[in-house]
Amino acid sequence: MGARWSEVHEGMEIPPLKKNCSTQQLVMWAAASGDFYQIHYDKDFALSTGLKNIIVHGALKHAFLGQMLHEWIGHEGRIKRFGCSYRGMDYPNQDIICRGVVTRKYEKDGEKLVDLEIWTENPDGQRTSPGSATVRLPD
Amino acid sequence: MTETERPSLGLITDELRAAIGKESEPWICEVDKTSIRMFARAVGYTDPVFYDEEAAKKAGYRSLPAPPGYLGTPVYNPAAADGARGRLRLPPPGRPLTRVLNGGTDIEYFDDICAGDVLTARAHLANVEERRGSIGDMLIMTTKTVYTNQEGKVVAIMTGTSIRY
Numbered sequence: 241m242g243a244r245w246s247e248v249h250e251g252m253e254i255p256p257l258k259k260n261c262s263t264q265q266l267v268m269w270a271a272a273s274g275d276f277y278q279i280h281y282d283k284d285f286a287l288s289t290g291l292k293n294i295i296v297h298g299a300l301k302h303a304f305l306g307q308m309l310h311e312w313i314g315h316e317g318r319i320k321r322f323g324c325s326y327r328g329m330d331y332p333n334q335d336i337i338c339r340g341v342v343t344r345k346y347e348k349d350g351e352k353l354v355d356l357e358i359w360t361e362n363p364d365g366q367r368t369s370p371g372s373a374t375v376r377l378p379d
Numbered sequence: 380m381t382e383t384e385r386p387s388l389g390l391i392t393d394e395l396r397a398a399i400g401k402e403s404e405p406w407i408c409e410v411d412k413t414s415i416r417m418f419a420r421a422v423g424y425t426d427p428v429f430y431d432e433e434a435a436k437k438a439g440y441r442s443l444p445a446p447p448g449y450l451g452t453p454v455y456n457p458a459a460a461d462g463a464r465g466r467l468r469l470p471p472p473g474r475p476l477t478r479v480l481n482g483g484t485d486i487e488y489f490d491d492i493c494a495g496d497v498l499t500a501r502a503h504l505a506n507v508e509e510r511r512g513s514i515g516d517m518l519i520m521t522t523k524t525v526y527t528n529q530e531g532k533v534v535a536i537m538t539g540t541s542i543r544y
Contacts, residue, residue, distance in 0.1 A: 259423065272414070272421035274452060277479075289478060298481035299448065303422045306447025315428065315438035319447050323485025323538070371485075 242314015245352035245377035250342050254356065257308040257338040261296055266332060269300045291329070298326035301336065301360050301369045308338040308358070309373055316378040322358065324371025330362055337361040340373070351376050390509040390518045394470035403467040403502045408451025408526065410496040412442070418449045432494075445492040448484075450526055450535055453500070467502040472518050472543065482519060482540030490534045498526040498534065505538070518543045 243254070261269075266280050275297055278285035286294050302324055309319050330336050337360065344355040353376055360369040412432070419429035427434035428444060435443045445451070453466075492498070506521040519542050526535040 265421065265423070268417075268421040272417040299484055300422070302484040303418075303446070303448035307422055307424060310424075310426070310447055315440075318491075319488055321485065321487040322447065323483065325483035325540070326481055371483075 242317050243312050243377055245345070245354065245379050248342055248345055248354055248377065250345055252342045254308070254312045254340040254342070256340075257304065257311065259304050259336045259338065260334065261300070261330075261332050261336070263294060263332050266294065266296065266300070269297055269303075273297070273299055275299065293331045296330040296332065296336065298369070301326065301330060302371075304336060304338050304360065305340075305358050305369065305371060305373070308340060309356075309375060312340070313375050313377060318376045320353065320374040320376055322371065322373035324358065324360070324369040326369055328362065328366055328368035330360065330368050335363050336368075343372075352379055353377075388509045388511060388516045389473040390476070390516060391507055392470060392473045395472065395504075395507055398469050399504050399507065401503055405499045405501045406466065407454045408498040408500050409454060410445055410449075410451040410492055410494055410498060412494040414452045415443045415445060415449065415494050419446045422446060422448075435493075440491065440493055442494040445494075445496075448486065450486070450492070450500075450524075450537060451496070451498045467504065467522055467524075469504060469520070474516075476516075476518060476543040478544050480542040480544070482542045483538075484540075485538040487536045487538075488534065489536075490528070490532055492526075492528070492534050496534075497529045499528075500524050500526050512544075515544050 270276050280297050283294050340356045340358040342354055343357050346353055356373045358371050358373050359367040362368050416430055428438045502522050502524040505523045508519045510517050521540050524537045528534045
């Protein structure tokens, strides 16, 4: 069962989601998303563009944040909006921790809504994909 | 006091500025069960609603729901005049830029998207900026893509930021 609006309060953290991509997962993502830019799976190519390694697709980190939200809100909740900026690179075989904090709880047009600050964190604790979201929850 | 005008980096041409707000040709994005499973598997979902239609229906969805971030797969057709897919085609920057980074993604949803849906996407350039950064001169373009389903309802708007440098 997912989160209930009545049980949410501002400032509460939602359950974090820990991800760690293998290069195989990046190839699966390339196929699923249609993003075949070689910096995400061809190390020689990535190095030739000045990167220090293959990097994790930004949109995959966005999708990880979406997974964290989905797992928190369950099947009765709905994501109204979620977005992030890509401020720092993440690499394969390194933890990417998705986190979220409730910033506002309110009702609008008959819907029970919650705003969140969401982000991904690298192993040094830097927020590599800061963003925000709005979700609808059952009461 | 007048604001100091930043010197132009010469990346934004008049043609590029004139492209702001112009809607692209539409292109079709199909949402089907196999592509949803592929996407969910690539992200790492274990929730059966993304894989098993019975589980999805029991959970209240019409069919497998599109996982967050998935807005269908553009129809690939090498025989089409424009190659793979209709996309936003923009005039080139004032100077050649060879590299591109994804700057950010934001999706607003207005209704459920499920397997079987056929979305029509239309994109436009919403904003363009140039900036001098640690990686050199950057052209930052914000595009908005509006997704309409087979019933004519706008179901999602994606705002994407790309950084060319």
